[in-house]
Amino acid sequence: MLDRKFVLENADLVKANCFHRGAHADIERFVELERIRKTKLNEAEELNRQANATSGKMGAATPEQRESLKEEGRKLRERKDQVQSEHDALDKEILAILSRAPNMTHPAAPIGSDDQANLEVARGKTAIPVFDFQPKDHLELGKLHDMIDFESGARVAGAGFYFLKNDAVLLELALQQFAVQMLVKHGFVPVSTPDVANTETLHGIGFIPRGPETQIYSIENTDLNLVATAEITLGGMYSGQVLDAEKLPLKLVGISHCFRTEAGAAGRASKGLYRVHQFTKIEMFAFTLPDQSDAIHEELRQLECSIFDQLEVAYRVVDTATGDLGGPAYRKYDLEAWMPGRGTGGEWGEVTSTSNCTDYQARRLNIRYRTKNEKGTNLVHTLNGTAIAISRAIIAIMENHQMADGRIRVPKALQPWMGKEIIG
RNA sequence: GGAGAGGUGGCUGAGUGGUCGAAAGCACCGGAUUGCUAAUUCGGCGUAGGGUUCAUUUCCUACCGCAGGUUCGAAUCCUGUCCUCUCCGCCA
Structure with a gap:
């Protein structure tokens, strides 16, 4: 607000x-x-x-x-x-x-009505892979190595749900370890959050549950909703609190499951794990002083880049255009990873995003800070950024690191956590 | 899930219908004083919204978990609700 x-x-x-x-x-x-x-x-x-x-x-x-x-x-x-x-x-x-009314917008953010106006501002260290064979998409690869089971997911919970199996599970755990360990080294406090939150908290972050087009699953006969991202619980964690200015910036890394109805998304080009009703996500969140938030936003973006550089996946960074920004965001960067199995011959696909929400969320959540020896309190700034959305990261890794025989190379950074160098 | 107790300012903790935005202590800030890493003493010390002012000042309103109710008047009485603690039950 x-x-x-x-x-x-x-x-x-x-x-x-x-x-x-x-x-x-x-x-x-x-x-x-x-x-x-x-x-x-x-x-x-x-x-x-x-x-x-x-x-x-x-x-x-x-x-x-x-x-x-x-x-x-x-x-x-x-x-x-x-x-x-x-x-x-x-x-x-x-x-x-x-x-x-959405948040105000960073003066440098590109102006435009939709994602066509998004501005590419950087590329990762890894080049787009060139295959001397016909690359498979992650669904074929998943079937080959018995890693992803959509049929059983549908049987148990419906379309859009899935089971991960075998090396996909090891990969999921490895990605979580890799990201959390790295972020803890960067001063983030690791947090495992509830997977549900009350409606007031969702509103504070900027979600509208129980509406006709809502992305949110609500739990019947309660005021609870399944979270769509740990941003909701991490932001809500300090609602109504007054933080000490000396303790800011406060950086958290949350582990949570994310649930999305994807209402209205039917027919949008996607297959496999790209758009699903549930996935696991490692999420960064920061509470900062107002004059720190731009710098922290850059830091979150750099961390996202570092993660995907270490995963050895090609990506580009886009500065999101005004028409494509969510309501609370003042500025947002998306990382789009190269996904060889997308479209014909590969496409960019969003894997992470980081937003500076300035005081827009803090105002409704009433999160303030107090400066020593100064009267009164002020609103903090909040920022969020995906460290790793597991399902999409798995797509990128499987499709980019596949070899001619269908086996999949495990990026070096994940090998210690994965316990192997090759899948298959 | 059942029974009981309780939620007051940064903390501890008084306060059961008017003089309470709230005693006292601690912590903190400012001054005084004493020559010995501190004591004593005086004063100050919540948040938000609004009016006023160039500004300082000052004034008004609200807030004693939250939401309602009773009353001319509520921290205080009533109802609901959330949370915490203790005991019992159940259980990974």
């Missing part, structure tokens, strides 16, 4: 930002309603003050005076309640508008 005062004072900027990001938030109406709301607020506070003053006189009053004071107080409270409810109705509408 944006800051009301900021929106009020920068209505034109906010309107332009909404336009670039393809969001429909009626900022003019917001400005008008907010102006009325403030007068209502003042009115209600004044009536309340008068009512408090009336009650205050009660102690020194004679019995006869008490009766008239009671009456006066009752009337004042009634009027206050009336004005207050008018205020609350306005506030509700204001919040509805505000929640439709």
Whole structure:
């Protein structure tokens, strides 16, 4: 959520930002309603003050005076309640508008309506592989080595679910170890999070569960939802808390399962593990001071690059265009790995992304920091970044490191955790 | 799942209808003082929103887990809810 005062004072900027990001938030109406709301607020506070003053006189009053004071107080409270409810109705509408307004955008982010406008800003160390044979996709390879079982997944849980087996399981565990160990060395606190979260927490992060187009599975008869990413639980971990400025930046690396309905994604080109209802993810999350967040965002991006460099997979980094940014993001980088089995002759496929959400999530989650010897508190900035989304990383590794005989080379960085150099 | 106890400011902890935004202690900040790694003493010390001011100041409102209710008036009474602790049951 944006800051009301900021929106009020920068209505034109906010309107332009909404336009670039393809969001429909009626900022003019917001400005008008907010102006009325403030007068209502003042009115209600004044009536309340008068009512408090009336009650205050009660102690020194004679019995006869008490009766008239009671009456006066009752009337004042009634009027206050009336004005207050008018205020609350306005506030509700204001919040509805505000929640439709996305975060402001980094001035350097490319402007454009969709992912066509995303800007490639870097390439990884590894070159796109050239095969002197017809490469297989991860489904064929998975069948060859008995690694992925979609049929059983469908039998047990429906389409979009799967079992990993044999070396795929070792690979999944190796990827987790590799990423977590590396990030712990970089000062991240390892966290294993709940796989469910309440609706309020989802809202704070920017997800809308229980709507018609929601990506979120909700659990019947409860306020709980299966998380779509550990970002939800890691961000929610400190909701309502005031952190010490000296302890920032606070960097976490979370391990969680991610559940996504993929509603509306039917028909979008994808096969196999690329778009599934459940996967495991190692997620980075950071709480920072406002002036640290740009630097930490670069750090998260560098870490993502380092991970895929070590996995020896070709990738490109794109700076996400305004129209393709999620609501909370101020700036977002995606890593797209080369996937030889995608399309005809290989395509880029998103494997990680990292966002700087500035204070947009922190405002709704009410996460603040206090600076020693300074009065008051301020909102932290939050950032998230995928370290490894296991399912997509597995695609990249299997397809890029396959050999002519179908065996798959295990990248050096994973060999200690995998316990072998070759799959097959 | 059953029974009981409890949730108050950074911490400990008073406070059962008005003078309580809340005693006291600790911690912290500022001053004074004493020549000995500290004691004593005085003062200050929550958060958010709003009004006012060039600004400092100051004023108002809200907040005693959360949400409602009773009342002229609620930390205090009532209802619901969440959480914590203890005991019992069950269990990986």
